[in-house]
Amino acid sequence: AMGKIGTDAAREASDLILLDDNFATIVSAIEEGLTVFRNLRQTSLYLLTTNLGEDAFIILALAIGTPLPLLPIHILWLNLLTDGLLDVSLATEKTHEDVWEDGIKEKNEQIIGKKQFLTLSISILVITIVGLLTFLYFLPEGLEKARTTTFVTLTCTQIFLIFSMRSPIISTFKLGFFTNKYLFGSVFLVVFLTTLLIEVPYLSDIFRFTKLEWKELIVLILISTVSFWIMELYKTLKRNGYIQRY
Numbered sequence: 058a059m060g061k062i063g064t065d066a067a068r069e070a071s072d073l074i075l076l077d078d079n080f081a082t083i084v085s086a087i088e089e090g091l092t093v094f095r096n097l098r099q100t101s102l103y104l105l106t107t108n109l110g111e112d113a114f115i116i117l118a119l120a121i122g123t124p125l126p127l128l129p130i131h132i133l134w135l136n137l138l139t140d141g142l143l144d145v146s147l148a149t150e151k152t153h154e155d156v157w158e159d160g161i162k163e164k165n166e167q168i169i170g171k172k173q174f175l176t177l178s179i180s181i182l183v184i185t186i187v188g189l190l191t192f193l194y195f196l197p198e199g200l201e202k203a204r205t206t207t208f209v210t211l212t213c214t215q216i217f218l219i220f221s222m223r224s225p226i227i228s229t230f231k232l233g234f235f236t237n238k239y240l241f242g243s244v245f246l247v248v249f250l251t252t253l254l255i256e257v258p259y260l261s262d263i264f265r266f267t268k269l270e271w272k273e274l275i276v277l278i279l280i281s282t283v284s285f286w287i288m289e290l291y292k293t294l295k296r297n298g299y300i301q302r303y
Contacts, residue, residue, distance in 0.1 A: 092152040095225075098168050100148045103222045105169065105177060107140050107215050110184025114211075118189055124200055126192045130264060131208050134254075139212055139247055143219045146240040155226045172301065176225070179291060180218060183284045187214055191280065205255065205266040206277055212251050213281030216244055221288035226296055228289060 058064075058071035059078045068074050075082055111132060118126045127135075169177070191210040195203040220229050223237065235241050254260050255269060269277075294300045 088152055088156060091156045092150075094168075095153075095156055096148050096150050098173070099150070099222050099225065100144050101168050102173055102177060102180075103147060103219055104140060104144055106180035106218065106222075107184065108136065109177075110181045110188070111135060111211065113181055113185040114188040117185060118192060123192065123196065126188070126207055127204060127211075128265065131204065134264075135208075135211060135215075138250065139215055142243040142247055143215065143240070146237065146243040147219055147222060149239045150223050150237055153224050153227055153232070155224060158226070175300070176291070179287065180284070183287055184211065184214055184218075187211075187280060187283055191277070199267070201265055201267045205269060206273065208264075208266070209251065209255070209269070209274065210277050210281055212247065213278050214284045216247060217282050217285035218288065219244075221285055221292065224292075226292055228292060228296075229285070230289075 058067040058074050060068070060074045060076040061078045063071075063074070063078075073083070111127075115126055115132075188207055188211050192203050192207040195206045219240065220234060223229065223232055223240070254264055255266050260266075261268070291300070
């Protein structure tokens with residue numbers, strides 16, 4: 058029913074009232090709903106990926122007989138600050154051109170279903186392997202060095218991963234790295250806080266970190282980009298029909 062020119066009887070009998078008397082509002086409202094659902098799905102995927110990836114990495118490391126790769130305070134920082142800041146910004150992602158391709162949602166559609174299982178599995182596998190290889194490589198140089206490098210690698214891996222998580226289909230290069238100002242701001246804050254943890258003596262002592270050389274940091278950052286490139290390749294395969302799009 059029309060909200061302005063419609064009769065009281067029509068409004069009382071209707072299921073939907075257009076306050077501006079414009080039918081195009083229905084399309085805009087559906088598009089907004091699809092965007093909210095997509096953001097909720099992508100944010101949930103990211104949280105599951107990072108948390109399960111960290112768990113799988115720690116369990117696998119202990120299973121092969123290594124010392125505890127991350128301390129509880131490291132995991133707490135990753136979950137509350139790194140994941141917490143980044144996932145909130147991911148939920149603010151604007152509408153993309155692919156939002157209609159997934160179609161209108163059923164009332165009982167799951168946020169994370171079978172169609173998202175492959176995305177979830179690949180992301181978890183990448184985090185687990187990258188974290189484990191980094192820890193094993195630096196372990197001969199000391200446990201603190203191994204934990205520090207692993208923490209940095211996991212942090213950077215999650216940062217690069219969230220850029221690819223902005224859309225299940227569209228390339229990040231097409232979306233642009235700086236189009237979501239909230240995401241860019243949260244990434245800057247995470248990088249700044251992580252740098253403080255390593256460089257400030259008082260904080261590094263609390264977290265039992267050791268200082269890293271700039272060359273080592275550059276190598277760790279490059280290793281962390283693996284998550285980004287793999288997810289971009291995965292999305293390319295979906296866009297070209299080699300893998301189910303949704």
